[in-house]
Amino acid sequence: MAPTSEGGAEALLPDLPKGPLQAYRSRASFCWKELALFLEGEDVLRLKKTIFSTLENDPLFAHSHGEELCLEKCRELSFLRCLRLLELSFLSMEDMVASPLLVQTLIACLGMYDWSLGIKFLLHMLTFGSAIYSSGSKRHLKYLPKIFNMEIFGCFAVTELSHGSNAKAVRTTAHYDPTTEEFIIHTPDFEAAKFWVGNMGKTATHAVVFAQLYTPGGQCHGLHSFVVQIRDPKTLLPMPGVMVGDMGKKLGLNGVDSGFAMFHKVRIPRQDLLNRTGDVTPEGTYVTPFKDDKQRFGASLGTLSFGRVAIVGMSIVNLKLAVSIALRFSATRCQFGPTDGEEVPVLEYQMQQWRLLPYLAAIYALDHFSKSLFLDLAELQQGLAGTDHSARQAELGREIHALASAGKPLASWTAQRGIQECREACGGHGYLAVNRLGDLRNDNDPNCTYEGDNNVLLQQTSSYLLSLLARHVQGGARIESPLRTVDFLEAYPDILGRRFTCPSVDGCLDSAVPLAAYEWLVCYLLRESHQKLTQEKRSGSNDFEARNNSQVATSLVSELVK
Incomplete structure (x- = not known):
């Protein structure tokens, strides 16, 4: 375990050193220590102090000011630092499950130090590890200790050369063979190669690979994730049937080895399907708990x-x-x-x-x-x-x-x-x-x-909102969600009928005033976008053409929501 910082709030938040900023700090109308405790909490502040003190006193984390490292050295140093972080064990698996905000704090602290290290650690421990924990089942728990003790090093492979934002259309396949109870992971052509995968270039030994799942008879059950070994952990040489490589120098984050991979009929055990949302029986029958x-x-x-x-x-x-x-x-x-x-x-x-x-x-x-x-x-x-x-x-x-x-x-x-x-x-x-x-x-x-891509993601948010409105307008369905972020849209017609009535500038300082204006504008833009989409469909456009012709209009909704 990493050393912990003891003491109360004073020890966590010592007085700032005197200097040129003192004149401004002395004019503050509030106590900065009380604000830090309010915003962060003592547990978070203690973890931050522990992380920064540990990195500051470890020579491996010393910054080389003024010296630009070559690409290979930069990646080697990032990997060694990542290994050291796992040895330090700032957070246990139990800590991560019990206190999610401590996980976010750890990543933030590492990013403040160096984002190459922060992202490399995040991809292995959280993106790769979290995918196995949340998408797998008891049979996959065996991987978690290996992730924490660095027996294996992971990456998360969704993006392909020809498909990025459109994840549902990735073309890597996983055909099930009931005679051997194995999935056959295959890349049909170069455009289906996994691409831009962090940690894959040099260091990852295992990947969570997203592929289209096929059962005997050729039926496709859509996108599923699989644990696939891509390198030998001892030699880091590619496994049989795996072509894997590094993508080279980037504009930044060069401590992260972004890579690509192609699979030529690579066989993996049936049990390496992450089966939380869907599974395949030994005989080849697809089963899912969802309707x-x-x-x-x-x-x-x-x-x-x-x-x-x-x-x-x-x-x-x-x-x-x-x-x-x-x-x-x-x-x-x-x-x-x-x-x-x-x-x-x-x-x-x-x-x-x-x-x-x-x-x-x-x-x-x-x-x-x-x-x-x-x-x-x-x-x-x-x-x-x-x-x-x-x-x-x-x-x-x-x-x-x-x-x-x-x-x-x-x-x-x-x-x-x-x-x-x-x-x-x-x-x-x-x-x-x-x-x-x-x-x-x-x-x-x-x-x-x-x-x-940000612009594509905004379209997904817009589609979500428009689908809620369409069900409400056409079938009278209630507009509500588990987190209640869209519940205000239930009053959609009434909100559109409101008029701005604030009598003074001072009255606008009441937070209810801009909130009401925001709600009205969201409803207005939703209505305009819905009408534009409906008009396109009535004019004979198919669903794809209608959405494409309405893309700028619908993006205005998501631009506002963001």
Whole structure:
């Protein structure tokens, strides 16, 4: 176990050192220690202190300032650090299940140190490990100790060369052979190669591979996940039938070895199908606890949503770092003043506040959203790991999928714009590599793309909302969801009939006023988008053409919701 930081709140939050920021800190109207305890809680603060103290005192984690490592050395160092983290064991498996927010805290701390390390650890422990825990059953628990002690090293393989956001259309196949009780994992052509898979390039020994499941007779049962060994853990040489390789240098995150893989009739045991939502008997019969494919796919969305929810938190960490850098610089950088002999900090200028403070406010709002969504996802995954196959569980999966599909674009784009604003707000000094703003910008950039292109994800959120409205308008179905995020739409006609009545500017400061305006605008855009889609279908367009011709209109809904 990693060493723990003892002591009470004072030990966790020692006084800040005196320095050029002291003048501003002394003018605060609140106690920063009380705010930190309120926002984080003592358990989170204790874990943060433990992590940062441990990394600070371990030579393996010393940053090499001014020296750019070659690609091979960068990846080797990331892997060694990841191995060291698993030896330190900041959180046990029991801790992760009992306190999900501690998991998010661990990833955030690692990202603050180095996102290559944070993502490498996340992909192995959480994305790979969580997929096995939440999508598998008792027969798969054998993998969890091996993940924690690094006997195996994992990756998560959904994306293919020709299919990224459209996960349902991936073309890797898994045909079941009842004579040997094995699945045959196969890549039909190069365009179906697994692509952009983190950890796969050099280090992963096992992968959770998503493939189309076929039973004898050629019936396809849709997308399912399988545990597939891709390398020998002792030699790291590819397993028979597996072609695996590294994709090379990227714009950032080069400590993560992104890779590709093709499978040529690779046989795996029947038991390596992650069977939480569907299974195959030894004789080759497909069985599922869900009533229809929509319910089964809804329940499986929790696994796909995990990466998107994680990216929300990652983007917020990047924005926190950038805004902290820019605000501290602005509080100490003096330019101009009321007299020639007196200069004032640039933070005193209204324009500098206008540029930076909205991003500071966004951090607090997005951080709360991120934590809340992470806890909701944990509830979903714990339900999947149990025996909850209810309609509510499937609906919860769809709702979290919609929230994650809007939340990832909101967080990653806000961070992208915010980091750039911070870079510019620091003037010429903001362009120096040592201040880390360039690295933050590059490391945040892929958050807008992987686990689903932002613009495509927004369409998925829009489709979710439009489907709820269509059922309400056509059949009178209630608009409600497990987390109640869409329940206000039940009053859809009444909301559209409202008129803005706030008598004064001061009255607009009441939070109920912008909330009411937001609800009206969502309903208005939903109505306009629904009407546009209906008009396209009535004019003779098929469903695909109608949606494509309405894409810009429907995206306005999701742009607002995000």
